[in-house]
Amino acid sequence: MQKLTQVFVIGGLLRFLIPSLIPSVVQALGSTVELSTPINSYKSLQEAFYYLQQGIDLYDGGVNHHPPLLVIILSVFQSLPFKEVWFNLVYTLCDLFIAWKLIQINRWYNFYSAKRYGKKNERFSDDIIASFYLFNPLIVLTNLAHSTIVFTWVFLMESIYQVIFTGNVPRSMIALGISTYLSFNSVYLLPPIIAFAHAMTPTNIHRVYIEGFAIYFAAVALLIMSSFTCTSSWNFLDQCYLTNILLKKITPNVGLWWYIFTEMFDFFTPFYLGLFNIYTLVYVIPITIRLFQFRSNKKLGDSFLAIVLVYIWLSFTKSYPTIGDLGFGLSILPIFKVTIFPYCRYTYVIGLTMLISLLLFPIFYYCWIVLGTGNSNFFYSISLIWGVVHVLIILDLLWGKLVYDYSLDNKIEDVHKLNLAQI
């Protein structure tokens, strides 16, 4: 067997066999706060199936926050025999799909950048890229927890893939629209993906923008309208999207929102809600513009990196993040092995900080919730460190990219000898 096939087979079996043989794994991981939030948990999806079966309005209650079409489509598997196994299969296939797309993107990116920079290419081989995704513990755990964020990733990957390989902006936008429909935060990825499409389509720039925006909004509107016809009420907008924006469901998670709003004085809550939402949005467009591939200088900028950076930024600032969000961002990074990675300086520090916070998350949560020997501050402090990890990753990547750009711009071969600063 080829190495790549081996990786796929092992990665697939890992995702399929573990939950099929030990079904309690899904239950246990599904109620772990680091892996699933009320917005994307499998537990609430199953409760939604129950509502559907009992004829209870899906959104007339505080448990289900999954969009209607997802619930309705997935409920097909619910009616089949061995329904758990079917779900395991679906989740496994989703992850394999994402891994496959990553391989494609890796091939393309390194081919593209070799052409762009006129350098020799020593990219990671396909099997390593696939391993980075399929054996990333954060991704494996998220998948075993059956978090519905996996479906969002599928469509996100599809959206990027379509831009690269078919140059078909409408298809890409439809995929992004579905991804937005599945989880609200994908809307923030629209600017970097449009910019990416701009970079990838050499001609007809205006069409990219007009078509892109129009089709994206049409896709989202269509999905929302069809959801409306399915549920015959607008309640789902409130339950699926407003809950995200207004943080209506307060449960501990790895993000920065939950504790500040738990502790916030009632009077200031609207102000801070506005602030946090603006904060999420604030660097989406600046990052896109900074890494934009302007035609004036063909070598600078990297719109693909902008997408990844914006995703990591969202993972840092969104209201219901999971550790899988960062894991997904990290799994894409090996693609940049040749271009940016050599200029990253803090990988060691970041790795250790991440490892420690990942170890302490469950311990401190257990101390607070089960043992009662700790309190919420313990868990909160780790979520702050988790935030710092994001900041360090963004800092390192951006700086790495800037240094790389400097070397390209000034045609310096060995940039490591230079001491660079910003002005």
Add this chain to the structure above:
Amino acid sequence: MVLLTGLILSLLVQVTIATQFYKEHLNLKPYPRNKLLTGFDFNIESQPFELSYYNVSATTGEIAHHYTHFPSSLGPIIESTNTRELHLRFTQGWWDAQSWGKLPHDGLFSGGTGVEVVAVIEAPDIAIAQQHWSRLTKILSGFFCASLNFIDNDSTTYPKHLTKKIGGYAPEQGNKLFLLRAALPSEPVCTENLTPFLRLLPTRGKSGISTLLDGHKVFDSLWHGMSIDVVTSCEDNGLCSLQLHQTINQMVDIIRSIRKQTEGGIPKPTPGDKLRCDTSKTYNVWQCFPLGDPTEIDWSLQTIYGRKIIGSAFEDGDRETSSISVDFDPAAWEVTFMKDAPNSLVHRSLSDSKDVHVSEFLHENANYDLKFETKSSTNVLPIVAPPLYASRSLTGYSLDKGGLRVSFANPSDKPVTFVYFESTPWFMRLYFNDLKLSLKNQDGEADVTANQEEYIQNRYYRPAIDRTRPSQMELKITIPANSSLAMTYSFDKSLLLYHEYPPDANHGFDIEPAVITILEDDKATYEFRTTSLLLTLPTPDFSMPYNVIILTCTVLSLAFGIVFNLLTKQVVTEEEFEKVSANTKAAKIKRQVKYRIYQVKQILGI
């Protein structure tokens, strides 16, 4: 509810036959292990009047005085909120169904722990019904000194199975009747609730059997329940009257009452010579195996209530206004009826008739007492087993999730059908998809989750919405003969906002008791409640608001600053940086200042 209404009506029919608007009754029944169940019943009826829908915004004429013995304080409240039925329950303690059997009045007048309000309100739509309900609970809150004002939409439920046939009254054209229910399980019931209760009586607790009702004694019992029921009953001629039925039931520990009378309120260690030792075992100055409670006891109403019944309810009233009855085993008990009038002293034995149920009317202006004597207090009338036993408990040990386990045991030889009503607050996020049933009978225990439809014939579930409404579940369950059914389901606990926690957040939150209504041919025959539950929620650190705001915002601004610098600034080498920074305005000013200082130093010669 139908039965309840019927029962009240039938009780009241007796009243009207006696052409009386007021009637009171006291029932005493000794229970095993030296317990006594006392039941006070008061029935008051208003004069018939023409009832019309009261519009809050329109200024209608003043409400006529038609109450007679009906409390004029309560009447306008009921009418102005368009309440057609009102049921209030104040209960505390735990009814031990295993040793005490059925609840008094088949449980129809006994609530769950805390306070419970059920009202039938007439209104054109639900929003107006909610307004009426809100006004009603707020007024009642002041009236009964209970925290009923905390009843809000997030604790109000609209029971389905109770709404079927609310008889006796037809709403006006365009109006409907709404049934609303709320419970406050953490409400302590005490003297301040008894005083308004007594003030509803025409006797004000100054004469008749209500003179026994002293707060210290009523609430010093193993279990006690107060109920207030107002029902509108209408005749064919369109005239309606309000009927008020009040009860107090309590389970008294006689030994405790006797001890309190002889030794006072503070328990003391039993002196050596009063110890009751098991003589079949070794006993001496140093050793004593204590015996159980004495069985040869004598006591009277005076022992239990600290006073006698003062006269009949009204001096010139009907002779059947006040009555007293005793249920006992005449072979074992000697019950003496004692009437202590100013010029006569009558002692009459009630055990002579050999009847198990004896009643007496109190119609003279005298002090009444009942004396109970027995050689063997264990000989009491047989306990009637309830049709079903139920217990509900919380499972799980963590603060973020848990489960509920309800177990029902059917002791009888025929299947029992009942409606299980449960309402949980919104911060319990229930997951019904993992509801599990297990059946236990003589063949052993089996998981019957797969064919749950066989046991749960009908289900109504309305999920909770955060901060808006509680969850409401009504299940129609049938349990086969001689089996017990355990039902489990799980829930997640929400984290509340800082200001939503009560001052004693770590104490936990009370979950209201579930109501079980036994049905026979679709008619409610018996009603009882499970115990309330204490749910602990995860709590934030309450001393942290400022720290959290500061720390979180520090991380946010750190990220903001770093990314801002990276995105906006130009990359240069350090040499270039030095050069540029040497030519900034600030650097120039700095250089000049340095030069001036140098010059000054030169002049001063330092």
